[in-house]
Amino acid sequence: xxxxxxxxxxxxxxxxxxxxxxxxxxxxxxxxxxxxxxxxxxxxxxxxxxxxxxxxxxxxxxxxxxxxxxxxxxxxxxxxxxxxxxxxxxxxxxxxxxxxxxxxxxxxxxxxxxxxxxxxxxxxxxxxxxxxxxxxxxxxxxxxxxxxxxxxxxxxxxxxxxxxxxxxxxxxxxxxxxxxxxxxxxxxxxxxxxxxxxxxxxxxxxxxxxxxxxxxxxxxxxxxxxxxxxxxxxxxxxxxxxxxxxxxxxxxxxxxxxxxxxxxxxxxxxxxxxxxxxxxxxxxxxxxxxxxxxxxxxxxxxxxxxxxxxxxxxxxxxxxxxxxxxxxxxxxxxxxxxxxxxxxxxxx
Numbered sequence: 001x002x003x004x005x006x007x008x009x010x011x012x013x014x015x016x017x018x019x020x021x022x023x024x025x026x027x028x029x030x031x032x033x034x035x036x037x038x039x040x041x042x043x044x045x046x047x048x049x050x051x052x053x054x055x056x057x058x059x060x061x062x063x064x065x066x067x068x069x070x071x072x073x074x075x076x077x078x079x080x081x082x083x084x085x086x087x088x089x090x091x092x093x094x095x096x097x098x099x100x101x102x103x104x105x106x107x108x109x110x111x112x113x114x115x116x117x118x119x120x121x122x123x124x125x126x127x128x129x130x131x132x133x134x135x136x137x138x139x140x141x142x143x144x145x146x147x148x149x150x151x152x153x154x155x156x157x158x159x160x161x162x163x164x165x166x167x168x169x170x171x172x173x174x175x176x177x178x179x180x181x182x183x184x185x186x187x188x189x190x191x192x193x194x195x196x197x198x199x200x201x202x203x204x205x206x207x208x209x210x211x212x213x214x215x216x217x218x219x220x221x222x223x224x225x226x227x228x229x230x231x232x233x234x235x236x237x238x239x240x241x242x243x244x245x246x247x248x249x250x251x252x253x254x255x256x257x258x259x260x261x262x263x264x265x266x267x268x269x270x271x272x273x274x275x276x277x278x279x280x281x282x283x284x285x286x287x288x289x290x291x292x293x294x295x296x297x298x299x300x301x302x303x304x305x306x307x308x309x310x311x312x313x314x315x316x317x318x319x320x321x322x323x324x325x326x327x328x329x330x331x332x333x334x335x336x337x338x339x340x341x342x343x344x345x346x347x348x
Contacts, residue, residue: 021298022301026301029308035312036078037074049066052070072206072207077202077203080202080209080270083266084270085280085303085308086300086303087262087300088106088276088303089284089306090221091106091260091277092278093284093295098160098235098256099164105274105275105277106277107171109171110167110170110174111141111267113178114170115136115263116136116271118268119271120194120198121181122134122136124185137267140260141264143170143171147167150166178198182195196271199272199323199325199326200270200274200324201324205269210269212269213268216265219261224296228296234246234248235290263277273307274325274332275336276303276307276332277303278332279336280302281295281299284298284302307328310324311324
Protein backbone atom coordinates (compact mmCIF):
# COMPACT_ATOMS: atom_id res chain seq x y z
CA UNK A 1 0.00 0.00 0.00
CA UNK A 2 2.86 2.40 0.81
CA UNK A 3 4.49 1.76 -2.57
CA UNK A 4 1.19 2.23 -4.43
CA UNK A 5 0.48 5.44 -2.52
CA UNK A 6 3.96 6.75 -3.34
CA UNK A 7 3.47 6.01 -7.05
CA UNK A 8 0.11 7.80 -7.03
CA UNK A 9 1.63 10.81 -5.26
CA UNK A 10 4.43 11.05 -7.83
CA UNK A 11 1.88 10.89 -10.65
CA UNK A 12 -0.18 13.67 -9.06
CA UNK A 13 2.96 15.77 -8.62
CA UNK A 14 3.73 15.43 -12.33
CA UNK A 15 0.15 16.23 -13.38
CA UNK A 16 0.28 19.44 -11.31
CA UNK A 17 2.87 20.91 -13.71
CA UNK A 18 1.36 20.30 -17.16
CA UNK A 19 2.88 23.42 -18.74
CA UNK A 20 6.41 22.38 -17.81
CA UNK A 21 5.74 18.86 -19.10
CA UNK A 22 4.40 20.16 -22.41
CA UNK A 23 7.41 22.45 -22.86
CA UNK A 24 9.71 19.54 -22.07
CA UNK A 25 7.94 17.29 -24.58
CA UNK A 26 8.15 20.04 -27.22
CA UNK A 27 11.88 20.42 -26.65
CA UNK A 28 12.37 16.65 -26.83
CA UNK A 29 10.44 16.52 -30.11
CA UNK A 30 12.64 19.27 -31.61
CA UNK A 31 15.76 17.32 -30.63
CA UNK A 32 14.36 14.12 -32.15
CA UNK A 33 13.55 15.96 -35.39
CA UNK A 34 17.10 17.27 -35.62
CA UNK A 35 18.59 13.84 -34.91
CA UNK A 36 16.29 12.08 -37.38
CA UNK A 37 17.00 14.65 -40.11
CA UNK A 38 20.74 14.14 -39.74
CA UNK A 39 20.70 10.34 -39.45
CA UNK A 40 20.67 7.93 -42.36
CA UNK A 41 22.67 6.25 -45.10
CA UNK A 42 23.85 9.72 -46.13
CA UNK A 43 24.77 11.41 -42.82
CA UNK A 44 24.28 15.16 -42.55
CA UNK A 45 25.98 17.15 -39.81
CA UNK A 46 24.03 19.74 -37.84
CA UNK A 47 26.15 22.48 -39.40
CA UNK A 48 25.36 21.29 -42.92
CA UNK A 49 21.70 21.00 -42.03
CA UNK A 50 21.50 24.53 -40.61
CA UNK A 51 23.33 25.90 -43.66
CA UNK A 52 20.94 24.13 -46.03
CA UNK A 53 17.90 25.42 -44.12
CA UNK A 54 19.34 28.96 -44.21
CA UNK A 55 19.80 28.72 -47.98
CA UNK A 56 16.19 27.59 -48.32
CA UNK A 57 14.87 30.38 -46.08
CA UNK A 58 16.82 33.06 -47.94
CA UNK A 59 15.82 31.77 -51.37
CA UNK A 60 19.30 30.67 -52.44
CA UNK A 61 19.81 27.85 -54.92
CA UNK A 62 20.34 24.37 -53.40
CA UNK A 63 23.92 23.15 -53.33
CA UNK A 64 25.00 19.55 -53.89
CA UNK A 65 23.59 16.29 -52.57
CA UNK A 66 23.01 17.52 -49.03
CA UNK A 67 20.15 19.85 -49.98
CA UNK A 68 18.54 17.24 -52.20
CA UNK A 69 18.66 14.52 -49.55
CA UNK A 70 17.51 16.85 -46.78
CA UNK A 71 14.57 18.53 -48.53
CA UNK A 72 13.43 15.82 -50.93
CA UNK A 73 13.87 12.68 -48.81
CA UNK A 74 14.82 13.21 -45.17
CA UNK A 75 12.60 16.11 -44.01
CA UNK A 76 9.41 14.88 -45.74
CA UNK A 77 9.87 11.56 -43.99
CA UNK A 78 10.56 13.24 -40.65
CA UNK A 79 7.50 15.46 -40.88
CA UNK A 80 5.36 12.52 -42.02
CA UNK A 81 6.50 10.53 -38.98
CA UNK A 82 5.63 13.38 -36.63
CA UNK A 83 2.29 13.93 -38.35
CA UNK A 84 1.32 10.26 -38.35
CA UNK A 85 2.38 9.68 -34.75
CA UNK A 86 0.62 12.81 -33.50
CA UNK A 87 -2.58 12.00 -35.41
CA UNK A 88 -2.74 8.37 -34.27
CA UNK A 89 -2.06 9.35 -30.66
CA UNK A 90 -4.67 12.12 -30.73
CA UNK A 91 -7.23 9.74 -32.21
CA UNK A 92 -6.36 7.18 -29.56
CA UNK A 93 -6.83 9.71 -26.76
CA UNK A 94 -10.20 10.69 -28.21
CA UNK A 95 -11.37 7.09 -28.57
CA UNK A 96 -10.23 6.16 -25.06
CA UNK A 97 -12.10 9.11 -23.59
CA UNK A 98 -15.13 8.33 -25.74
CA UNK A 99 -15.32 4.67 -24.70
CA UNK A 100 -14.10 5.36 -21.15
CA UNK A 101 -11.52 2.62 -21.49
CA UNK A 102 -7.70 2.85 -21.73
CA UNK A 103 -7.52 -0.40 -23.70
CA UNK A 104 -9.04 0.85 -26.97
CA UNK A 105 -7.28 2.39 -29.95
CA UNK A 106 -8.11 3.93 -33.38
CA UNK A 107 -8.42 0.40 -34.75
CA UNK A 108 -11.48 -0.31 -32.60
CA UNK A 109 -13.98 0.83 -35.26
CA UNK A 110 -12.17 -0.77 -38.18
CA UNK A 111 -10.69 2.38 -39.69
CA UNK A 112 -7.20 0.90 -40.10
CA UNK A 113 -8.45 -2.38 -41.57
CA UNK A 114 -10.79 -0.47 -43.87
CA UNK A 115 -7.97 1.78 -45.07
CA UNK A 116 -5.84 -1.32 -45.52
CA UNK A 117 -8.50 -2.89 -47.72
CA UNK A 118 -8.72 0.27 -49.82
CA UNK A 119 -4.97 0.30 -50.37
CA UNK A 120 -4.89 -3.41 -51.18
CA UNK A 121 -7.63 -2.91 -53.78
CA UNK A 122 -5.60 -0.10 -55.34
CA UNK A 123 -2.42 -2.20 -55.43
CA UNK A 124 -4.34 -5.21 -56.78
CA UNK A 125 -5.61 -3.17 -59.74
CA UNK A 126 -2.18 -1.53 -60.24
CA UNK A 127 -3.45 2.00 -59.64
CA UNK A 128 -1.04 4.95 -59.33
CA UNK A 129 0.20 5.86 -55.87
CA UNK A 130 -2.17 8.82 -55.44
CA UNK A 131 -5.14 6.60 -56.32
CA UNK A 132 -3.98 3.97 -53.81
CA UNK A 133 -3.78 6.62 -51.09
CA UNK A 134 -7.20 8.01 -51.98
CA UNK A 135 -8.70 4.52 -52.01
CA UNK A 136 -7.24 3.84 -48.55
CA UNK A 137 -8.58 7.13 -47.20
CA UNK A 138 -12.06 6.70 -48.67
CA UNK A 139 -12.39 3.07 -47.58
CA UNK A 140 -11.27 3.93 -44.04
CA UNK A 141 -14.01 6.53 -43.72
CA UNK A 142 -16.57 4.26 -45.40
CA UNK A 143 -15.80 1.38 -43.02
CA UNK A 144 -16.45 3.50 -39.95
CA UNK A 145 -19.63 4.81 -41.60
CA UNK A 146 -20.86 1.23 -42.03
CA UNK A 147 -19.96 0.44 -38.41
CA UNK A 148 -21.90 3.44 -37.13
CA UNK A 149 -24.86 2.64 -39.39
CA UNK A 150 -25.02 -0.92 -38.06
CA UNK A 151 -24.78 0.30 -34.46
CA UNK A 152 -27.56 2.85 -35.01
CA UNK A 153 -29.89 0.11 -36.29
CA UNK A 154 -29.52 -1.97 -33.10
CA UNK A 155 -31.94 -0.82 -30.41
CA UNK A 156 -32.26 -1.69 -26.77
CA UNK A 157 -28.55 -2.36 -26.19
CA UNK A 158 -25.69 -0.40 -24.67
CA UNK A 159 -24.70 1.91 -27.58
CA UNK A 160 -20.96 1.86 -26.88
CA UNK A 161 -20.89 -1.93 -26.62
CA UNK A 162 -22.84 -2.30 -29.87
CA UNK A 163 -20.48 0.15 -31.59
CA UNK A 164 -17.40 -1.77 -30.49
CA UNK A 165 -18.87 -5.15 -31.47
CA UNK A 166 -19.91 -3.78 -34.87
CA UNK A 167 -16.37 -2.50 -35.34
CA UNK A 168 -14.93 -5.91 -34.51
CA UNK A 169 -17.28 -7.65 -36.96
CA UNK A 170 -16.71 -5.22 -39.84
CA UNK A 171 -12.96 -5.24 -39.14
CA UNK A 172 -12.97 -9.04 -39.40
CA UNK A 173 -14.80 -8.86 -42.73
CA UNK A 174 -12.35 -6.34 -44.18
CA UNK A 175 -9.49 -8.51 -42.91
CA UNK A 176 -10.98 -11.50 -44.70
CA UNK A 177 -11.30 -9.46 -47.90
CA UNK A 178 -7.63 -8.44 -47.60
CA UNK A 179 -6.62 -12.08 -47.19
CA UNK A 180 -8.61 -13.04 -50.29
CA UNK A 181 -6.94 -10.34 -52.39
CA UNK A 182 -3.52 -11.43 -51.13
CA UNK A 183 -4.25 -14.96 -52.38
CA UNK A 184 -5.37 -13.65 -55.79
CA UNK A 185 -2.52 -11.14 -56.16
CA UNK A 186 0.56 -11.64 -58.31
CA UNK A 187 3.06 -13.28 -55.89
CA UNK A 188 6.07 -11.66 -57.57
CA UNK A 189 4.84 -8.08 -57.90
CA UNK A 190 1.61 -7.22 -56.13
CA UNK A 191 1.85 -9.44 -53.05
CA UNK A 192 5.17 -8.02 -51.74
CA UNK A 193 3.81 -4.49 -52.17
CA UNK A 194 0.60 -5.42 -50.32
CA UNK A 195 2.44 -7.04 -47.43
CA UNK A 196 4.91 -4.15 -47.11
CA UNK A 197 2.10 -1.57 -47.11
CA UNK A 198 0.08 -3.44 -44.48
CA UNK A 199 3.13 -3.49 -42.18
CA UNK A 200 3.50 0.28 -42.39
CA UNK A 201 6.41 2.31 -43.71
CA UNK A 202 7.47 5.89 -44.42
CA UNK A 203 10.11 4.95 -46.98
CA UNK A 204 8.17 6.25 -49.99
CA UNK A 205 6.98 9.50 -48.42
CA UNK A 206 7.39 12.66 -50.48
CA UNK A 207 6.54 16.32 -49.92
CA UNK A 208 3.19 16.00 -51.68
CA UNK A 209 2.07 13.27 -49.29
CA UNK A 210 2.65 15.45 -46.24
CA UNK A 211 1.03 18.46 -47.93
CA UNK A 212 -2.08 16.40 -48.75
CA UNK A 213 -2.46 14.75 -45.34
CA UNK A 214 -1.64 17.67 -43.03
CA UNK A 215 -4.73 19.83 -43.81
CA UNK A 216 -7.07 16.88 -43.19
CA UNK A 217 -5.42 16.19 -39.84
CA UNK A 218 -5.75 19.87 -38.88
CA UNK A 219 -9.42 19.92 -39.92
CA UNK A 220 -10.08 16.85 -37.78
CA UNK A 221 -8.18 18.37 -34.87
CA UNK A 222 -10.32 21.52 -34.72
CA UNK A 223 -13.50 19.90 -33.26
CA UNK A 224 -11.43 17.95 -30.72
CA UNK A 225 -9.91 21.23 -29.49
CA UNK A 226 -13.20 23.15 -29.47
CA UNK A 227 -15.11 20.34 -27.72
CA UNK A 228 -12.38 19.39 -25.26
CA UNK A 229 -14.38 20.14 -22.11
CA UNK A 230 -17.42 18.27 -23.46
CA UNK A 231 -15.20 15.25 -24.13
CA UNK A 232 -14.18 15.42 -20.47
CA UNK A 233 -17.85 15.36 -19.51
CA UNK A 234 -18.53 12.47 -21.88
CA UNK A 235 -15.91 10.39 -20.12
CA UNK A 236 -18.10 10.49 -16.99
CA UNK A 237 -20.88 8.53 -18.70
CA UNK A 238 -23.99 9.28 -20.73
CA UNK A 239 -26.27 9.97 -17.76
CA UNK A 240 -23.85 12.44 -16.17
CA UNK A 241 -23.26 14.11 -19.54
CA UNK A 242 -27.00 14.49 -20.09
CA UNK A 243 -27.43 15.97 -16.62
CA UNK A 244 -24.80 18.60 -17.52
CA UNK A 245 -26.53 19.47 -20.80
CA UNK A 246 -24.29 17.55 -23.20
CA UNK A 247 -25.90 15.59 -26.04
CA UNK A 248 -23.77 12.45 -25.84
CA UNK A 249 -25.07 10.94 -29.10
CA UNK A 250 -24.21 13.96 -31.26
CA UNK A 251 -20.92 14.53 -29.47
CA UNK A 252 -19.95 10.88 -29.91
CA UNK A 253 -20.65 11.12 -33.65
CA UNK A 254 -18.49 14.26 -34.00
CA UNK A 255 -15.60 12.74 -32.04
CA UNK A 256 -15.75 9.49 -34.01
CA UNK A 257 -15.78 11.35 -37.31
CA UNK A 258 -12.85 13.60 -36.30
CA UNK A 259 -10.74 10.72 -34.97
CA UNK A 260 -11.56 8.59 -38.02
CA UNK A 261 -10.69 11.39 -40.47
CA UNK A 262 -7.41 11.92 -38.66
CA UNK A 263 -6.52 8.22 -38.66
CA UNK A 264 -7.54 7.58 -42.26
CA UNK A 265 -5.54 10.60 -43.46
CA UNK A 266 -2.23 9.34 -42.08
CA UNK A 267 -2.85 5.63 -42.69
CA UNK A 268 -3.40 6.47 -46.36
CA UNK A 269 0.21 7.68 -46.68
CA UNK A 270 2.02 5.54 -44.10
CA UNK A 271 0.24 2.20 -44.20
CA UNK A 272 -1.13 0.43 -41.15
CA UNK A 273 0.90 1.29 -38.04
CA UNK A 274 -0.59 -0.27 -34.94
CA UNK A 275 -0.26 0.29 -31.19
CA UNK A 276 0.59 4.01 -31.31
CA UNK A 277 -2.98 5.02 -30.51
CA UNK A 278 -3.07 2.57 -27.60
CA UNK A 279 0.32 3.08 -25.95
CA UNK A 280 0.94 6.81 -26.24
CA UNK A 281 -2.34 8.25 -24.82
CA UNK A 282 -1.99 6.08 -21.74
CA UNK A 283 1.58 7.24 -21.14
CA UNK A 284 0.48 10.85 -21.68
CA UNK A 285 -2.36 10.34 -19.19
CA UNK A 286 0.16 9.15 -16.62
CA UNK A 287 2.12 12.39 -17.11
CA UNK A 288 -0.58 15.07 -17.31
CA UNK A 289 -3.71 13.36 -16.01
CA UNK A 290 -7.04 12.59 -17.71
CA UNK A 291 -8.04 16.20 -18.46
CA UNK A 292 -8.48 16.17 -22.26
CA UNK A 293 -7.33 19.78 -22.54
CA UNK A 294 -3.88 18.65 -21.37
CA UNK A 295 -4.06 15.09 -22.64
CA UNK A 296 -4.56 16.00 -26.31
CA UNK A 297 -1.38 18.11 -26.80
CA UNK A 298 0.68 15.77 -24.62
CA UNK A 299 -0.46 12.75 -26.65
CA UNK A 300 0.32 14.49 -29.93
CA UNK A 301 3.80 15.56 -28.84
CA UNK A 302 4.62 12.11 -27.45
CA UNK A 303 3.07 10.33 -30.44
CA UNK A 304 5.02 12.39 -32.96
CA UNK A 305 8.28 11.87 -31.09
CA UNK A 306 7.65 8.18 -30.53
CA UNK A 307 6.91 7.31 -34.16
CA UNK A 308 9.79 9.50 -35.34
CA UNK A 309 12.14 7.62 -33.01
CA UNK A 310 10.81 4.24 -34.15
CA UNK A 311 11.18 5.23 -37.81
CA UNK A 312 14.77 6.40 -37.23
CA UNK A 313 15.60 3.07 -35.62
CA UNK A 314 13.79 1.17 -38.41
CA UNK A 315 15.95 2.71 -41.15
CA UNK A 316 19.20 2.66 -39.17
CA UNK A 317 19.20 -0.65 -37.32
CA UNK A 318 19.83 -2.93 -40.32
CA UNK A 319 20.72 -2.65 -44.00
CA UNK A 320 17.18 -3.67 -44.95
CA UNK A 321 14.59 -1.29 -43.54
CA UNK A 322 12.30 -2.80 -40.90
CA UNK A 323 8.57 -2.06 -41.38
CA UNK A 324 7.25 0.21 -38.64
CA UNK A 325 4.36 -2.10 -37.76
CA UNK A 326 6.81 -4.76 -36.62
CA UNK A 327 8.67 -2.47 -34.22
CA UNK A 328 5.52 -0.83 -32.82
CA UNK A 329 4.03 -4.29 -32.22
CA UNK A 330 7.18 -5.47 -30.43
CA UNK A 331 6.91 -2.46 -28.11
CA UNK A 332 3.13 -2.27 -27.89
CA UNK A 333 2.20 -5.89 -27.20
CA UNK A 334 4.08 -6.16 -23.87
CA UNK A 335 2.68 -2.76 -22.91
CA UNK A 336 -0.84 -3.97 -23.62
CA UNK A 337 -0.30 -6.98 -21.36
CA UNK A 338 0.94 -4.62 -18.66
CA UNK A 339 -2.23 -2.54 -19.04
CA UNK A 340 -4.36 -5.66 -18.71
CA UNK A 341 -2.51 -6.60 -15.52
CA UNK A 342 -3.06 -3.13 -14.05
CA UNK A 343 -6.70 -2.98 -15.10
CA UNK A 344 -8.16 0.53 -14.75
CA UNK A 345 -5.77 1.60 -11.99
CA UNK A 346 -4.78 5.18 -12.54
CA UNK A 347 -7.42 5.80 -15.21
CA UNK A 348 -9.15 8.55 -13.28
